[in-house]
Amino acid sequence: MNKRILFVDDEPMLLSGLERSLRGMRKEWDMEFASGGSQALQILARAPFDVVVTDMRMPEIDGAQLLEEIKNKYPNTIRFVLSGQSDRETILRSIGPTHQYLSKPCDLYELKEKVAQAFALREVLENPALKEIVSRMHTVPSLPSLYVRLTDALSQSDITVAKIAAIIKQDMGMTSKVLQLVNSAFFALPCRISSPQQAVSLLGVDNIRAVVLSVHIFSELEGNPDPHLAALWPHSMSTGVFARAIARSEHSPQRMEDDTFAAGLLHDIGRLVLASACREKYSQGLERARASNVTLAEAEFQTFGCTHAEVGAYLLGLWGLPDSVVQAVAWHHVPSRCNVSVFAPVIAVHAANAFHHHFHPDPHLHGLSELDENLLTSLNLREHADRWWKICQELHAKGEHND
Numbered sequence: 001m002n003k004r005i006l007f008v009d010d011e012p013m014l015l016s017g018l019e020r021s022l023r024g025m026r027k028e029w030d031m032e033f034a035s036g037g038s039q040a041l042q043i044l045a046r047a048p049f050d051v052v053v054t055d056m057r058m059p060e061i062d063g064a065q066l067l068e069e070i071k072n073k074y075p076n077t078i079r080f081v082l083s084g085q086s087d088r089e090t091i092l093r094s095i096g097p098t099h100q101y102l103s104k105p106c107d108l109y110e111l112k113e114k115v116a117q118a119f120a121l122r123e124v125l126e127n128p129a130l131k132e133i134v135s136r137m138h139t140v141p142s143l144p145s146l147y148v149r150l151t152d153a154l155s156q157s158d159i160t161v162a163k164i165a166a167i168i169k170q171d172m173g174m175t176s177k178v179l180q181l182v183n184s185a186f187f188a189l190p191c192r193i194s195s196p197q198q199a200v201s202l203l204g205v206d207n208i209r210a211v212v213l214s215v216h217i218f219s220e221l222e223g224n225p226d227p228h229l230a231a232l233w234p235h236s237m238s239t240g241v242f243a244r245a246i247a248r249s250e251h252s253p254q255r256m257e258d259d260t261f262a263a264g265l266l267h268d269i270g271r272l273v274l275a276s277a278c279r280e281k282y283s284q285g286l287e288r289a290r291a292s293n294v295t296l297a298e299a300e301f302q303t304f305g306c307t308h309a310e311v312g313a314y315l316l317g318l319w320g321l322p323d324s325v326v327q328a329v330a331w332h333h334v335p336s337r338c339n340v341s342v343f344a345p346v347i348a349v350h351a352a353n354a355f356h357h358h359f360h361p362d363p364h365l366h367g368l369s370e371l372d373e374n375l376l377t378s379l380n381l382r383e384h385a386d387r388w389w390k391i392c393q394e395l396h397a398k399g400e401h402n403d
Contacts, residue, residue: 002030003119004047008040008054008066009033009082014104021108029115037061041069049077050122051115053102056083056094067097075132078118078318082106092210095217096138100320101184117317124330125314127305133277134315140173140269141221141276143233150174150218154209161201164208169196170237172269177217178203179262180319192322195258196265221276229275232268235356238396240264242352243345245395246388250343256324260345263328266321267349270312270329274304297333309333336375343381351385355392 009015015033022031032049034040036058044052052070056063067079081094084104094101100114125131142150150167153159168174175196182199183192193199200208211217243264247257274282281303289299297307304311313330328346331338335350354371376382 002028003051003115004030004049005032005051005053005115006040006043006049007031007033007082008035008037008052008058008063010036010055010058014055025112037063037066040066044070044074044077048074051078051080051118053080053082053111053115055104056081064093064097067094071097071136071138075135076128078121078135080114080118082111095181095211099135099318114320117323121314121317124317125306125310130304130306130311131314134273134311135318137273137277137315139217139219140176140272140315141219142171142173143230144220146171146174146233147218147220150212154205154212159205161205162197164205165197165200168200168208169265170233172232172236172266172272174218175199175262175265176269176316176319176321178208179321181211181217183320183322191255193258194255194262194322194325196262198258229271231360232271235360236265236268238356239267239349239352242355242392242395243348245391246348246351247345249387249391250348250384252343256345259322259324260328260348262321263325263332263345263349264352266312266316266325267329267332267353268308268312269315270308270310273311273315274300274308278304307333335372340379342379343384347376347379347381348388351388352392355389355396359392359396 007015007018009018012035015035019031019033022029025031032043034043037054038061040052040054041061043049052067054063054066058066061069063081063083067081070077070079079097079099080102081098081100082102082104083094100118102111102114122131125134146167150164153163153167168178178196178199179194182202193202240261241264244257244261247260252260271282274285285299285303286296288294288302289296292299294302297309300307309330309332313326316329317326324345327338328344328349331346332349332353335346338344338346340346351371371385373382376385
């Protein structure tokens with residue numbers, strides 16, 4: 001079945017140009033073109049669409065209002081902004097309801113690639129109810145202590161980028177959101193950014209302060225988290241540090257190191273999504289894993305029909321994070337499914353995650369510290385893994401969070 005895409009813009013010339021340029025995609029895409037927000041909502045009321053791509057500045061109903069309405073009424077629809085507007089007000093108003101941002105004039109190859117990636121994501125997560133939950137999310141809750149530290153820091157007039165970055169890079173939700181923002185077309189960067197420090201530096205203190213205090217793109221985790229959930233933050237930070245050290249030992253380029261650290265930090269973000277959006281049901285899944293001889297992933301699959309890895313990858317993919325980060329999050333437990341033929345971030349995160357669980361075993365959760373020996377052997381990396389183990393042992397002895 002063809003995928004359905006709705007393009008919305010109040011400029012007739014742009015719409016007709018898009019329609020002509022995309023004519024070759026009609027065998028794969030069913031496309032409709034709306035001349036404004038009101039017409040778009042009328043079209044959506046008749047039949048659902050997989051993707052909506054809308055201009056930002058339009059009369060009556062602008063792009064931010066339209067996407068907010070779509071998020072509430074049609075949460076399974078993937079939402080893109082295609083706009084030439086790049087002022088701060090535009091960015092702030094579009095943060096909540098937008099999954100990804102494209103800039104005018106848009107390269108047709110980039111448009112096709114982004115839409116194709118969005119469609120491919122749908123195959124990662126099979127559970128329709130979870131797709132709806134994840135698609136609605138505009139933020140991932142942060143550890144309360146880190147959230148308070150950030151808001152306190154931002155209230156200081158002399159706060160530096162380095163201090164803000166030091167807080168944000170410890171938190172999954174904050175990191176994923178700043179990476180979504182900095183990789184948006186509004187910043188017109190020539191390459192993808194996966195370093196939290198670089199992202200904060202590029203956004204700047206004023207923009208960070210605006211999105212945190214005015215738009216509230218970060219939120220505080222409600223209630224006292226389950227001890228196993230609270231342990232996610234130090235585990236994730238350590239996994240990121242271990243994974244980057246492994247990538248460095250393989251003489252990886254800086255960009256791969258950055259991707260690897262981000263993937264390690266974010267690899268369990270799906271657990272946070274499930275625990276915050278489906279708290280009672282997720283607690284039941286944890287109890288199932290603790291009470292029976294099954295892995296956490298098996299218990300999640302029995303409960304939701306998917307695992308936290310797929311949920312996390314779906315969210316990060318929707319938000320436009322780099323592919324290697326999304327892939328590492330998706331397959332960090334089963335890297336053989338990623339079809340890599342050489343060392344890659346997914347390998348480093350898989351090993352780092354296993355090593356951390358070996359150093360901090362949870363007697364109630366099984367199978368978290370197992371390495372895929374067959375895959376490492378097939379990639380001629382088995383002896384390398386012995387070296388990675390020693391590196392991570394040294395980091396563990398020094399204090400894993402020293403970054």
